[in-house]
Amino acid sequence: MGKGRLEAFSDGVIAILITIMVLELKVPHDTTLAALGPLWGVFLSYVLSFVYLGIYWNNHHHMLHTVRHVTGAILWANLHLLFWLSLVPFVTAWMGENHFAALPTAVYGVVLLLAAMSYWILQRCIIRAQGPGSLLQRAVQGDWKGNVSPLLYVVGIGLSFVSPLAAGLVYALVAVIWLVPDRRIERVLHEG
Amino acid sequence: MGKGRLEAFSDGVIAILITIMVLELKVPHDTTLAALGPLWGVFLSYVLSFVYLGIYWNNHHHMLHTVRHVTGAILWANLHLLFWLSLVPFVTAWMGENHFAALPTAVYGVVLLLAAMSYWILQRCIIRAQGPGSLLQRAVQGDWKGNVSPLLYVVGIGLSFVSPLAAGLVYALVAVIWLVPDRRIERVLHEG
Amino acid sequence: MGKGRLEAFSDGVIAILITIMVLELKVPHDTTLAALGPLWGVFLSYVLSFVYLGIYWNNHHHMLHTVRHVTGAILWANLHLLFWLSLVPFVTAWMGENHFAALPTAVYGVVLLLAAMSYWILQRCIIRAQGPGSLLQRAVQGDWKGNVSPLLYVVGIGLSFVSPLAAGLVYALVAVIWLVPDRRIERVLHEG
Amino acid sequence: MGKGRLEAFSDGVIAILITIMVLELKVPHDTTLAALGPLWGVFLSYVLSFVYLGIYWNNHHHMLHTVRHVTGAILWANLHLLFWLSLVPFVTAWMGENHFAALPTAVYGVVLLLAAMSYWILQRCIIRAQGPGSLLQRAVQGDWKGNVSPLLYVVGIGLSFVSPLAAGLVYALVAVIWLVPDRRIERVLHEG
Numbered sequence: 152m153g154k155g156r157l158e159a160f161s162d163g164v165i166a167i168l169i170t171i172m173v174l175e176l177k178v179p180h181d182t183t184l185a186a187l188g189p190l191w192g193v194f195l196s197y198v199l200s201f202v203y204l205g206i207y208w209n210n211h212h213h214m215l216h217t218v219r220h221v222t223g224a225i226l227w228a229n230l231h232l233l234f235w236l237s238l239v240p241f242v243t244a245w246m247g248e249n250h251f252a253a254l255p256t257a258v259y260g261v262v263l264l265l266a267a268m269s270y271w272i273l274q275r276c277i278i279r280a281q282g283p284g285s286l287l288q289r290a291v292q293g294d295w296k297g298n299v300s301p302l303l304y305v306v307g308i309g310l311s312f313v314s315p316l317a318a319g320l321v322y323a324l325v326a327v328i329w330l331v332p333d334r335r336i337e338r339v340l341h342e343g
Numbered sequence: 344m345g346k347g348r349l350e351a352f353s354d355g356v357i358a359i360l361i362t363i364m365v366l367e368l369k370v371p372h373d374t375t376l377a378a379l380g381p382l383w384g385v386f387l388s389y390v391l392s393f394v395y396l397g398i399y400w401n402n403h404h405h406m407l408h409t410v411r412h413v414t415g416a417i418l419w420a421n422l423h424l425l426f427w428l429s430l431v432p433f434v435t436a437w438m439g440e441n442h443f444a445a446l447p448t449a450v451y452g453v454v455l456l457l458a459a460m461s462y463w464i465l466q467r468c469i470i471r472a473q474g475p476g477s478l479l480q481r482a483v484q485g486d487w488k489g490n491v492s493p494l495l496y497v498v499g500i501g502l503s504f505v506s507p508l509a510a511g512l513v514y515a516l517v518a519v520i521w522l523v524p525d526r527r528i529e530r531v532l533h534e535g
Numbered sequence: 536m537g538k539g540r541l542e543a544f545s546d547g548v549i550a551i552l553i554t555i556m557v558l559e560l561k562v563p564h565d566t567t568l569a570a571l572g573p574l575w576g577v578f579l580s581y582v583l584s585f586v587y588l589g590i591y592w593n594n595h596h597h598m599l600h601t602v603r604h605v606t607g608a609i610l611w612a613n614l615h616l617l618f619w620l621s622l623v624p625f626v627t628a629w630m631g632e633n634h635f636a637a638l639p640t641a642v643y644g645v646v647l648l649l650a651a652m653s654y655w656i657l658q659r660c661i662i663r664a665q666g667p668g669s670l671l672q673r674a675v676q677g678d679w680k681g682n683v684s685p686l687l688y689v690v691g692i693g694l695s696f697v698s699p700l701a702a703g704l705v706y707a708l709v710a711v712i713w714l715v716p717d718r719r720i721e722r723v724l725h726e727g
Numbered sequence: 728m729g730k731g732r733l734e735a736f737s738d739g740v741i742a743i744l745i746t747i748m749v750l751e752l753k754v755p756h757d758t759t760l761a762a763l764g765p766l767w768g769v770f771l772s773y774v775l776s777f778v779y780l781g782i783y784w785n786n787h788h789h790m791l792h793t794v795r796h797v798t799g800a801i802l803w804a805n806l807h808l809l810f811w812l813s814l815v816p817f818v819t820a821w822m823g824e825n826h827f828a829a830l831p832t833a834v835y836g837v838v839l840l841l842a843a844m845s846y847w848i849l850q851r852c853i854i855r856a857q858g859p860g861s862l863l864q865r866a867v868q869g870d871w872k873g874n875v876s877p878l879l880y881v882v883g884i885g886l887s888f889v890s891p892l893a894a895g896l897v898y899a900l901v902a903v904i905w906l907v908p909d910r911r912i913e914r915v916l917h918e919g
Contacts, residue, residue, distance in 0.1 A: 156350055156404050158732055163358030163547075166739030171366065173813050174747065178820040182828040201813070205806040212732050212802075226404075227522070230397040237365050237393070244370040252374040330803070348542055348596050355550030363558065418596075419714070422589040429557050429585070436562040444566040540734055540788050547742030555750065610788075611906070614781040621749050621777070628754040636758040 154221045157229060161211060164233050168240060169204045172197055175244040196247030196259075199323060200239050203263065206329045207236060207270070214274065217287040222280045228273040235266040256318050257311035263322065264304040271297065300325050346413045349421060353403060356425050360432060361396045364389055367436040388439030388451075391515060392431050395455065398521045399428060399462070406466065409479040414472045420465040427458040448510050449503035455514065456496040463489065492517050538605045541613060545595060548617050552624060553588045556581055559628040580631030580643075583707060584623050587647065590713045591620060591654070598658065601671040606664045612657040619650040640702050641695035647706065648688040655681065684709050730797045733805060737787060740809045744816060745780045748773055751820040772823030772835075775899060776815050779839065782905045783812060783846070790850065793863040798856045804849040811842040832894050833887035839898065840880040847873065876901050 176193055179186035211232075218225070242262045246255040274297075278285045291297065307321035368385055371378035403424075410417070434454045438447040466489075470477045483489065499513035560577055563570035595616075602609070626646045630639040658681075662669045675681065691705035752769055755762035787808075794801070818838045822831040850873075854861045867873065883897035 156354060159351060159735060160354045160358055160400060162732060162736045163355055163739055164362055166736055167359055167362040167743055169809075170740055170743040170747065170813060171362065173817060174366075174750075175370070176814075176817045178751070178817065178824060180824075182821075182825045182830050184830060187834075198810075201806075201810055205803075208736060209802055209806075226401055227397075230393075230401075233361075234390075234393055237362060238368075241365060241368045241370065245374075248370060248372075249374045254374050254376060258379075348546060351543060352546045352550055352592060355547055356554055359551055359554040363554065366558075367562070418593055419589075422585075422593075425553075426582075426585055429554060430560075433557060433560045433562065437566075440562060440564075441566045446566050446568060450571075540738060543735060544738045544742055544784060547739055548746055551743055551746040555746065558750075559754070610785055611781075614777075614785075617745075618774075618777055621746060622752075625749060625752045625754065629758075632754060632756075633758045638758050638760060642763075 154215060154218050157221050157226065158212075158215055161215075161229060161233065162208070165204055165208045165211075165236065168236060169201055169208075172200055172240045172243055175240065175247065192250035193244065193247035195319075196243045196251075199319070199326065200243040202326045202330070204236065204239060206326060207232075207266070210270075210329070214277065214287065217281070217285075217290065218277055220280065222276070224276045225273070225280060228269070228276040232266065232269040232273050235262060235269050238262050239266070251315040251319055253312050253315055256315040257308045260304050260308040260311060260318065260322060263325075264301060264308070267297075267300050267304065296328055300328070346407060346410050349413050349418065350404075350407055353407075353421060353425065354400070357396055357400045357403075357428065360428060361393060361400075364392055364432045364435055367432065367439065384442035385436065385439035387511075388435045388443075391511070391518065392435040394518045394522070396428065396431060398518065399424075399458070402462075402521070406469065406479065409473070409477075409482065410469055412472065414468070416468045417465070417472060420461070420468040424458065424461040424465050427454060427461050430454050431458070443507040443511055445504050445507055448507040449500045452496050452500040452503060452510065452514060455517075456493055456500070459489075459492050459496065488520055492520070538599060538602050541605050541610065542596075542599055545599075545613060545617065546592070549588055549592045549595075549620065552620055553585055553592075556584055556624045556627055559624065559631065576634035577628065577631035579703075580627045580635075583703070583710065584627040586710045586714070588620065588623060590710065591616075591650070594654075594713070598661065598671065601665070601669075601674065602661055604664065606660070608660045609657070609664060612653070612660040616650065616653040616657050619646060619653050622646050623650070635699040635703055637696050637699055640699040641692045644688050644692040644695060644702065644706060647709075648685055648692070651681075651684050651688065680712055684712070730791060730794050733797050733802065734788075734791055737791075737805060737809060738784070741780055741784045741787075741812065744812060745777055745784075748776055748816045748819055751816065751823065768826040769820065769823035771895075772819045772827075775895070775902065776819040778902045778906070780812065780815060782902065783808075783842070786846075786905070790853065790863065793857070793861075793866065794853055796856065798852070800852045801849070801856060804845070804852040808842065808845040808849050811838060811845050814838050815842070827891040827895055829888050829891055832891040833884045836880050836884040836887060836894065836898060839901075840877055840884070843873075843876050843880065872904055876904070 176190060176197065179190070239262060242255065242259040246252075246259045249255050274287065274291065278288045278291075281287060303321055303325050307318040307325075310318040310321060368382060368389065371382070431454060434447065434451040438444075438451045441447050466479065466483060470480045470483075473479060495513055495517050499510040499517075502510040502513060560574060560581065563574070623646060626639065626643040630636075630643045633639050658671065658675065662672045662675075665671060687705055687709050691702040691709075694702040694705060752766060752773065755766070815838060818831065818835040822828075822835045825831050850863065850867065854864045854867075857863060879897055879901050883894040883901075886894040886897060
């Protein structure tokens, strides 16, 4: 079974998610610069989520490169990942419209954490399907990014109730860590 | 005539349907945990419909694997299926926002039933186009899932007026039955 | 220059158009059957437009099969067609929410007419790009459907101000005429 | 690493952006011609933005033709371009609903300018990845359109505060300049 439709479907869902978030930038009825003021929260959270979805699309893209055969487990693990990503526009808007209030900022982190966990599950499913000598297994060896991100999300969730600003900075930090594309997969693919 | 665009178009429509449902999760203006409370109905129905659309996409994916030539009948049977699926976000929101009230829960089942029937029609069109010795025909022989689902939908529709909770559980049961990908098609494709 | 992306982009736009129309089916706050009553206009117009967009996608699919090289003129004629199709959700909702009032029903016909004209222009651009002995030219010879549709749209637009119901029936008639896929292109492709 | 998914994802995002803009054409509750009157601003700005997104899709399509290998820099430069394009529906609606008031018209130009700059950055990333003798480098030599557009955007932004109408005409002029597809890339590709 090919992976073409899995990629196409995932691309479609992520493309829609990254785009409908902009619908939360409600058009102000006033035409002054002041009318744009209250939008800063929504705009900032939009930028953060845009980068996050871009990172997921990017890494998904790389990871799928190592896949030959799509199993039922991979299909469902992928849908599971898309489910948590589909909640990103909701938590983005909730956090943004309330200018990074404590609870919405924490819930934003919870969704990021669950998305990260579902990504990890998808990774395990692919590695298991590839069997011993798995290309992906070798590529993600010593995956410090993957290990440190959940910890930082937990830190961010906790910080939300102390200083939402600090929590936001932690989420942004994780994004920056991931912005560099995962060269290990490229390298291992080259060698293989 | 190739099937590439049929798959791409169906993927696009299902990807959009699965995603715009999340727009019904209206962002609360309050930032307390209590503000999320009234959303449980919409969230639960969203999860259920997400799984259903995932199942349809998954099975559609498998079924199309057996198709070589797309006939006019297949094209229109496919659009007919997409039509009923396109009503899923509407009935999901109606059922969810009203916390599984009787009528919306019944109408949700009716749309599931009509989607199942249109899927069955699409299956018949493909089998007919494949002629005698149809790969798909062999794959769906003894299709107990396909036979039992409409019955369960009818049971769910009836139960909605007695206990919407029970109806919801029946719908969830059908989803669970289908969660296992259809290995028959894979097996028959392997043999063929 | 390949036609893959032209098809993918057109598929994407039509898939989105056919799907966002369902957002106009506003979820009623009541849970009685009576609450669904006022939706009949929107539902009927949704069905009509769904069929129309399905027909355009279907015929577009067939027509593009004859294309090898995409010229700049074809690209822009295609975007021009997508522009008029993009207005379909707007006029569908306006007509549906007002239960087929005179002016919205006429404007619906005007958009159908402009879409038909832009489809015809796209057809001419493809034929011109194919030069003498054009496959598409031969395929659309004696295209009575293409000739009769604009006339029927004009009749429908006029009828809107006398009997919107009759106008709606004329629009539905054109849809029925087109529901049969265009076998000429398939036949000519087979011969060629 | 292939470019198929990059194209598919970009196509998806641009197709969604070009389509959701039409959601800003709010369906009037009245059925008179007068009810359509207040929509002229939104409609005009919709047409302008539709053409702009069409141009970006078209040129993106051409530029990607010269790409063989997608690097991390290209991936992120592409997402950066999509980010600014994703703001087009917002500024289109703000400008349109306020009938081309000064500030929204200026901000519309700012987003066009930033999109143009991110397109230029993407172009540089591709040229750099292609190394010496870059196909794209040769294709864009003497790119007067690319050089003159930012200047015209700046002129338009300034004019917004004097005469928004004149600013709108300048934006339309840039669109007209770009409507002709970029034959240089086609020519260079032919020679190469």
